Amino acid sequence: MKDIIKTLTEISSPSGREDTIAEKIVEILDGNFDEYWRDKLGNLIVLKKGKTGKKVLLDAHMDEIGVVVTNIDENGFLRIEAVGGVNPYTLVGSRVRFQNNVVGVIGIEGESFRSSRENMKNLSFDVLFVDIGAKNKEDALKKVKIGSFGTYDASFHDLGDKLVSKAMDDRIGCAVMVQLLKELEEPLNDVYCVFAVQEEIGLVGATVAGYDIEPDVVIAIDVTAHGDTPKALKRIPMKLGDGPALKVMDAYSISDRKVLEFLEELAKKENIPYQIEILPFGGTDAAAYQRLKAGVPSATVSIVTRYVHTPSEMVDYNDVLNTVKLLKSFVNSEFLF
Amino acid sequence: MFLSELSTIAGVSGNESKVRDFIKKTIENKVDELYEDKMGNLIALKKSKTQSSKGRFAFFAHMDEVGFMVTRINEDGKLSIHPVGGVDARLLPGKRLKIGEKGTPGVVGLKAIHLQDNLDNVPSYQSLKVDIGVNKKSEAEKLVSVGDYAIFDVPFEEYSKHLIGKAFDDRGGCSLMMDLIFEDLKLPFDVYFAFVVQEEIGLRGSGVAAEEIKPDIAIVLETTTAGDNPELEEYKWATHIGDGPAITFMHRGYVVNKKVYEWIVDTAEKKGIKYQLKRRTAGGTDALSVSKRLFGIPAGVVSIPCRYIHSPSSVMYKDDYFDTLNLLKALLEEGEVILS
Numbered sequence: 070m071k072d073i074i075k076t077l078t079e080i081s082s083p084s085g086r087e088d089t090i091a092e093k094i095v096e097i098l099d100g101n102f103d104e105y106w107r108d109k110l111g112n113l114i115v116l117k118k119g120k121t122g123k124k125v126l127l128d129a130h131m132d133e134i135g136v137v138v139t140n141i142d143e144n145g146f147l148r149i150e151a152v153g154g155v156n157p158y159t160l161v162g163s164r165v166r167f168q169n170n171v172v173g174v175i176g177i178e179g180e181s182f183r184s185s186r187e188n189m190k191n192l193s194f195d196v197l198f199v200d201i202g203a204k205n206k207e208d209a210l211k212k213v214k215i216g217s218f219g220t221y222d223a224s225f226h227d228l229g230d231k232l233v234s235k236a237m238d239d240r241i242g243c244a245v246m247v248q249l250l251k252e253l254e255e256p257l258n259d260v261y262c263v264f265a266v267q268e269e270i271g272l273v274g275a276t277v278a279g280y281d282i283e284p285d286v287v288i289a290i291d292v293t294a295h296g297d298t299p300k301a302l303k304r305i306p307m308k309l310g311d312g313p314a315l316k317v318m319d320a321y322s323i324s325d326r327k328v329l330e331f332l333e334e335l336a337k338k339e340n341i342p343y344q345i346e347i348l349p350f351g352g353t354d355a356a357a358y359q360r361l362k363a364g365v366p367s368a369t370v371s372i373v374t375r376y377v378h379t380p381s382e383m384v385d386y387n388d389v390l391n392t393v394k395l396l397k398s399f400v401n402s403e404f405l406f
Numbered sequence: 407m408f409l410s411e412l413s414t415i416a417g418v419s420g421n422e423s424k425v426r427d428f429i430k431k432t433i434e435n436k437v438d439e440l441y442e443d444k445m446g447n448l449i450a451l452k453k454s455k456t457q458s459s460k461g462r463f464a465f466f467a468h469m470d471e472v473g474f475m476v477t478r479i480n481e482d483g484k485l486s487i488h489p490v491g492g493v494d495a496r497l498l499p500g501k502r503l504k505i506g507e508k509g510t511p512g513v514v515g516l517k518a519i520h521l522q523d524n525l526d527n528v529p530s531y532q533s534l535k536v537d538i539g540v541n542k543k544s545e546a547e548k549l550v551s552v553g554d555y556a557i558f559d560v561p562f563e564e565y566s567k568h569l570i571g572k573a574f575d576d577r578g579g580c581s582l583m584m585d586l587i588f589e590d591l592k593l594p595f596d597v598y599f600a601f602v603v604q605e606e607i608g609l610r611g612s613g614v615a616a617e618e619i620k621p622d623i624a625i626v627l628e629t630t631t632a633g634d635n636p637e638l639e640e641y642k643w644a645t646h647i648g649d650g651p652a653i654t655f656m657h658r659g660y661v662v663n664k665k666v667y668e669w670i671v672d673t674a675e676k677k678g679i680k681y682q683l684k685r686r687t688a689g690g691t692d693a694l695s696v697s698k699r700l701f702g703i704p705a706g707v708v709s710i711p712c713r714y715i716h717s718p719s720s721v722m723y724k725d726d727y728f729d730t731l732n733l734l735k736a737l738l739e740e741g742e743v744i745l746s
Contacts (some may be wrong), residue, residue: 109702273661280702
């Protein structure tokens with residue numbers, strides 16, 4: 070499964086520009102589904118039919134955070150703005166890659182030592198620029214346009230149990246669903262896997278993806294924060310390697326109690342390690358599904374991730390495998406939601 | 407163009423009836439269907455004669471404008487106010503307002519410059535008081551009530567090719583829709599025009615209208631910030647007056663559907679219509695609320711660039727308005743491509 074994670078994380082597909090990742094997912098799935106389609110906003114929906122007629126919707130978002138070109142000056146330098154939660158500090162000294170694979174280096178303005186220090190102290194996108202090695206504006210325009218989207222330029226590394234890459238958020242969720250679809254023979258319930266668009270800028274895809282499906286239950290699979298590095302957030306218990314995290318609550322949603330308890334019982338029964346997650350900030354697509362039409366019981370299963378929204382997001386491979394196991398068991402369970 | 411009439415009508419968010427009545431009266435003989443929904447959105451339909459393309463297309467523009475509300479009548483007869491939508495408090499001192507249904511005149515009080523010892527003080531809504539020429543609460547109560555809306559009292563003016571006035575955001579969009587209704591276009595599909603309410607306080611009307619119309623594709627028509635001020639370096643400008651309609655690729659909370667965005671840009675290119683891309687991503691439009699309704703509605707955004715929006719003196723370049731109108735006409739003629 071590591072090869073799937075590598076392939077999916079290395080693709081550059083920020084919010085609103087998900088065609089590349091969607092095509093790659095369909096290719097890797099290699100026919101392991103009954104049907105697939107892209108809805109009006111571009112969500113990729115993959116269906117594997119079951120026997121009961123109950124509909125389980127699993128969701129992972131396929132977009133990632135990134136940048137967009139907003140200006141190109143006479144000397145060929147680009148100005149960018151964030152697509153989703155990109156911290157400008159993570160850009161300094163690093164590189165971005167545009168969707169056509171043009172790579173640019175991030176530079177920072179500073180006309181004196183004092184202004185350089187000041188710019189660094191109160192860093193904003195206003196003082197950053199991108200150098201794509203262009204001679205001038207005309208030359209730059211051959212490579213990018215205003216409105217070109219890009220992402221961090223970073224590659225996948227296998228550190229053994231730990232895996233590092235950009236865009237683990239949320240390609241790791243996508244990888245879990247891809248692996249699940251490959252492993253499922255004939256599930257008990259209908260399984261709709263939604264690879265959602267535009268999560269990072271406001272749960273856009275997930276707000277509409279369930280409209281025509283009308284699922285009985287939804288599980289969002291996404292990354293969550295960690296508490297196991299030096300002086301990490303001290304009120305957060307989550308650790309890499311302790312298993313899938315069952316989310317009780319974050320800033321956008323409270324997981325449906327029955328679904329949460331069902332997942333917990335299931336993990337105990339199947340001897341799958343798990344941990345309980347409470348996140349005082351952030352949110353997942355579950356928040357959107359929960360309020361769909363007359364409401365859908367929804368919960369989130371998280372993969373604990375270090376350094377979220379940086380070019381080097383780290384997960385534990387065993388957590389990933391155990392998440393696949395737990396969800397596989399879930400879609401094959403009888404339940405009354 | 408109906409901007410001179412639309413600009414001077416009072417229609418702060420939640421109180422759009424006068425704008426709605428004017429639009430209704432003007433277009434009622436030019437459309438096939440016209441109704442007002444429960445929230446106050448006005449929805450018009452122009453049917454296609456050929457029906458050569460199935461599907462529904464919708465334009466959205468908001469009728470409401472930013473303004474103020476009277477929150478308290480003080481013992482000395484002066485009024486406390488609160489903004490409805492985003493209005494910079496620094497704009498207010500010394501300005502004239504029209505208050506309530508009767509349009510009672512008022513002046514936002516300020517300390518004369520002779521008495522100021524610190525001109526760096528920034529006014530806030532806590533400190534601003536409106537003077538309506540009375541000195542007692544009981545007298546003020548004869549003229550205004552708590553809950554009355556207020557607007558800047560400014561005329562619409564035109565000099566050389568520039569238009570100046572309040573509420574161009576988004577009466578500019580409303581005027582474009584009215585012009586499109588008056589044009590005798592060969593529509594390949596049915597076109598809905600949604601004049602919506604309460605955009606300025608959180609995109610509240612458009613989603614409801616979208617739910618009723620159920621369009622396959624929507625375009626939100628806006629009047630957007632230029633930000634091409636001389637003190638700003640050019641790369642910080644959002645748009646530039648005179649460079650034509652602004653096409654948005656992304657704004658707060660929504661990346662414009664790629665197909666719709668490229669269709670608008672390609673159409674402008676193909677028809678040789680002047681256009682520019684909006685070069686800042688801050689701020690949102692009704693495209694955010696429309697796109698998230700129902701099964702998802704791909705929505706684009708086309709705006710007339712405008713200086714000093716949300717102030718009493720918005721400045722619009724007349725050619726930008728007509729370039730925008732030409733782009734929209736071209737889109738309707740080419741619309742089949744994207745709806746099929």
